[in-house]
Amino acid sequence: MRLLHKKRMEKLEGTKVRKTSSNHKSIITIKDIRVGEGYFTVIAGPCALENPEQGLTTARAVEKAGAKIFRGSLFKPRTSPYSFQGTGPEGIEILKSIRKETNLLIESEVLAPSHLELLNEHADIFRIGSRNMDNFDLLKEAGKTQKPIILKRNLSATYEELLLAAEYLLLESNEQVILCERGIRTFERYTRNTLDILAVPAIKELSHLPIIVDPSHSTGRRNFVASASKAAMAAGADGLIIEVHHDPEKALSDGPQSLGLAEFEHLMHDLRELAGVVKKSM
Ligand code: PEP
Numbered sequence: 001m002r003l004l005h006k007k008r009m010e011k012l013e014g015t016k017v018r019k020t021s022s023n024h025k026s027i028i029t030i031k032d033i034r035v036g037e038g039y040f041t042v043i044a045g046p047c048a049l050e051n052p053e054q055g056l057t058t059a060r061a062v063e064k065a066g067a068k069i070f071r072g073s074l075f076k077p078r079t080s081p082y083s084f085q086g087t088g089p090e091g092i093e094i095l096k097s098i099r100k101e102t103n104l105l106i107e108s109e110v111l112a113p114s115h116l117e118l119l120n121e122h123a124d125i126f127r128i129g130s131r132n133m134d135n136f137d138l139l140k141e142a143g144k145t146q147k148p149i150i151l152k153r154n155l156s157a158t159y160e161e162l163l164l165a166a167e168y169l170l171l172e173s174n175e176q177v178i179l180c181e182r183g184i185r186t187f188e189r190y191t192r193n194t195l196d197i198l199a200v201p202a203i204k205e206l207s208h209l210p211i212i213v214d215p216s217h218s219t220g221r222r223n224f225v226a227s228a229s230k231a232a233m234a235a236g237a238d239g240l241i242i243e244v245h246h247d248p249e250k251a252l253s254d255g256p257q258s259l260g261l262a263e264f265e266h267l268m269h270d271l272r273e274l275a276g277v278v279k280k281s282m
């Protein structure tokens, strides 16, 4: 058993993602925002941008509630090809108006290498979703950019597999990588996925990279998002990426797990209180 453990860890030997003995932890600076040890950064916005009214109303509200980064997805990886696939490039106009009207940074998902160039001017952070965690061509191309990247754990990936996927980005010279635990698939079906809360301390033990938690996709249910968020902060996460919609009942994707504006404001209030206890700057 001990030998197996040692063998597993050996795979990370010599990698750039591995925590070194000096205990160094990476802090990612994006304009005036920091992501990493000692900070707690909240990214919030709808599952997908739908139209200007939805994007702007939600953006203004999440900023007022204290979020620093807007989740502004134009491209959606959907299980069914018949489901809403996002606005596509048309949503760029919505991102532009959110930038004009708020001070929020913009975070957006890239599904293909061509999206890196398309979104380069309009996003401050790229997200690589769980389905693309092992899309090595996308990782290599994203690693050549100089934008911070959120890399989500695939729903069946081990910690080591997640870290080795991140290694593709660091190897190409992009060291601004933020990992994200978004729930794994287990036998439990009551929740959409199972939040693997120990991913947070485990990744921190193995790596110097920051790790945030997605309480929306990991639970799939609005009424569990606050518990998952507070658990993430208590476990030492460096932030959250939360789905928020100004009218969740009418959302074109992931309405059941999206918080309404008042619920998000309430959660941010509770998180600020908890941040004082766990000594994180929000
Ligand atoms: C998302 O964050 O929009 C998403 C689809 O989540 P995941 O990639 O974790 O499934």
Ligand code: MN
Pocket: 047, 048, 217, 243, 253, 254
């Ligand atoms: Mn979603």
